[in-house]
Amino acid sequence: MNAAASSSSSRPVRGAAVPVPSLSADETGAVADETFQRHTSPSLRRGGAGVAVVWFRNDLRVLDNEALVRAWAASEAVLPVFCVDPRIFEGSTHYFGFPKTAALRAQFLVECVGDLKYNLKKKGLDLLVRTGKPEEILPTIAKAVSAHTVYAQKETCSEELFVEGLVRKGLEQVQITQGGTSGQKKSPNPRLQLIWGATMYHIDDLPFTVNNLPDVYTQFRKAVESKSSVRNCSKLPPSLGPPPSYGLDEIGGWGAIPTLESLGLSVTKSEKGMHFKGGENAALGRVHEYFWKKDQLKVYKETRNGMLGPDYSTKFSPWLASGSLSPRYICEEVKRYEKQRVANDSTYWVLFELIWRDYFKFLSAKYGNSIFHLGGPRKVVSKWSQDQALFESWRDGRTGYPLIDANMMELSATGFMSNRGRQIVCSFLVRDMGIDWRMGAEWFETCLLDYDPASNYGNWTYGAGVGNDPREDRYFSIPKQAKTYDPEGEYVSYWLPELRSLAKERRNFPGASYIRQIVPLKFDGGNQKKDQQFNRQRRPNMYRR
């Protein structure tokens, strides 16, 4: 990696927070309109009858949403629904007691839901929003509108699978009668139809079954690149309407999008770092901005290891995680850019990284709950500490190592951290501190705007050396990382302004000018504290794991 290239293209940002994307509302609207237009096919026909419900989950988009288009094709009317599940939004905690969803991600998701409603309205529909558990809400709605099917995106991790199972059971209890009081006719129960839609390569196009997925990423990548191809984005009809003509009043109308206050949360907006806007329109705007307007795609491979500013990497991850952005759409745009501008290592590398994302998603289907367990998929037995004071110094950015502290502060303030930063803080926590990696993973789960169970726990198990690939066991040396990726201390002094007065080469090595280092560097297994809690493989108070 070329550190100079990294810092020049990502020149910050000394003061105020930077919006991502930075396009005006008009520009974003124009990009979204043009993109929708390009993906609309007037020749699409619907051949179904009755009503179909679409249950939106981590697929908060209209463009390239196969569940939505399939529901439209199989019905005369579609009812889109989003459930604000209290198990995700309201005060639920993880095993280690952190909130399930911190305010910044909740805010981002609320914006995504609002934008989805807006885009559905433009397409002749609306979004029904309810607070409660999907397994309680969806059967009631399906009954009120006499739906024959509930369509939803298929998920892979156990919390999501658990809810899918309950929804299916709930729908089995629904009795739908048709034809009024005289001559009532019973219809079959509504069914739950789950559609694959989260990855760039479709699960059905893999050259192996998920159970036979290679355990080494390179083998997976080479196999899909040579034997599979990425499907085109699904086309949209000019209108997705109408919504159902009856039943909505009975269930209280369309409902309102929650506010953060109604979720019991409040955000203090950071005056620094990046401020991501939630929603499909912002996502499409960011793709346009990064690829076409700023022309950053052609240098991605040289800049992607940066840490400061909006443009060293794509910043697509928050929208990908919420499903406001389709990975197939990104692939399509990369190909278009390669045709119209340039095809080089950088343009390919974005797809290379998206294959990592796919890989973790498929791995989570293969390995199930073991990605959440201390020993990981390989059931590695090793000793970990749960020392609270050490952990809190890491979490709060008080370790005495500027590179760690700056990254952890960025995470708390913005909900984002670069990939370079994530690898460094993960290595420090598990190798230098010897702390139970699940504490770090759960803190990331709480804070990250782009939190995705498969990518988060997949990367943490790799970092902790308990991942499926036994060869991945890497130590990140902080001095080396600092010299390579932040040689002038620009990043650390941005987040730790007290270091700005030091000479550039000292900012990452401030000695007594900064707080004391909480542990010496280099992982030393012999110095770990014994802790009764360790090796706990089960998480009994979780419904997921």
Ligand SMILES: Cc1cc2nc3c(=O)[nH]c(=O)nc-3n(C[C@H](O)[C@H](O)[C@H](O)COP(=O)(O)OP(=O)(O)OC[C@H]3O[C@@H](n4cnc5c(N)ncnc54)[C@H](O)[C@@H]3O)c2cc1C
């Ligand atoms: C400990 C740890 C935890 C992580 N947790 C998450 C998480 O919860 N959600 C998440 O989306 N990513 C996670 N990542 C992966 C990666 O750090 C982020 O996807 C990336 O930093 C997002 O920034 P970007 O969109 O600018 O990425 P870019 O560099 O622009 O990459 C483009 C896209 O490729 C995908 N990608 C890139 N690297 C990875 C990777 N290592 N694993 C999976 N997908 C990747 C992402 O979807 C990303 O948006 C984690 C990495 C580590 C080391």
